[in-house]
Amino acid sequence: LGLMGGSGGGLLTAVCLVQRPELWSVVLSAVPVTDLMGCARDPFGRFVLAEEFADIESHADVAHLLRTSPYQLAQDADYPAVLVVAGGADPRCPAWHTRKLVARLQTCQMGAAQILLSIHDGSGHGLAGTRPSLDPFTEQVAFVLQGLGALDHLHRDESGGWRRPL
Numbered sequence: 001l002g003l004m005g006g007s008g009g010g011l012l013t014a015v016c017l018v019q020r021p022e023l024w025s026v027v028l029s030a031v032p033v034t035d036l037m038g039c040a041r042d043p044f045g046r047f048v049l050a051e052e053f054a055d056i057e058s059h060a061d062v063a064h065l066l067r068t069s070p071y072q073l074a075q076d077a078d079y080p081a082v083l084v085v086a087g088g089a090d091p092r093c094p095a096w097h098t099r100k101l102v103a104r105l106q107t108c109q110m111g112a113a114q115i116l117l118s119i120h121d122g123s124g125h126g127l128a129g130t131r132p133s134l135d136p137f138t139e140q141v142a143f144v145l146q147g148l149g150a151l152d153h154l155h156r157d158e159s160g161g162w163r164r165p166l
Contacts, residue, residue: 006030014070026147034101036069078111081147088121
């Protein structure tokens with residue numbers, strides 16, 4: 001079973017990953033906010049927290065953030081294959097969130113699956129940028145298909161292309 005999400009869905013996939021890593025074969029979390037407590041240190045993050053998640057002046061709301069913040073919830077576990085993607089120029093979900101989460105997950109990884117980070121320099125939220133490209137989407141789909149084993153039956157031919165065995 002694979003899990004993919006972006007922006008708010010990226011946060012949700014990261015929460016699902018750290019709460020129940022055994023459920024997934026592969027997880028792709030794109031442009032997520034992953035340190036809900038750390039958001040409070042930056043003015044835009046504090047605004048987003050207040051608008052969408054919690055009042056950081058409220059003890060009850062802070063307790064809720066701690067129970068749902070992927071960075072704070074990450075612990076030693078056998079995590080599945082994980083790819084966390086960010087736009088290097090994303091003001092809404094800054095790349096420091098993804099860097100921080102991936103570093104924590106790599107430290108906590110008790111299994112053999114890779115936990116990878118991909119930051120697209122010059123891209124904004126949702127990987128929007130000045131040059132349209134399918135590269136980020138291709139990277140993400142290929143990662144998920146590989147994690148699900150959907151590419152296992154393919155073999156490279158003499159030209160380096162992929163083919164199904166006869």
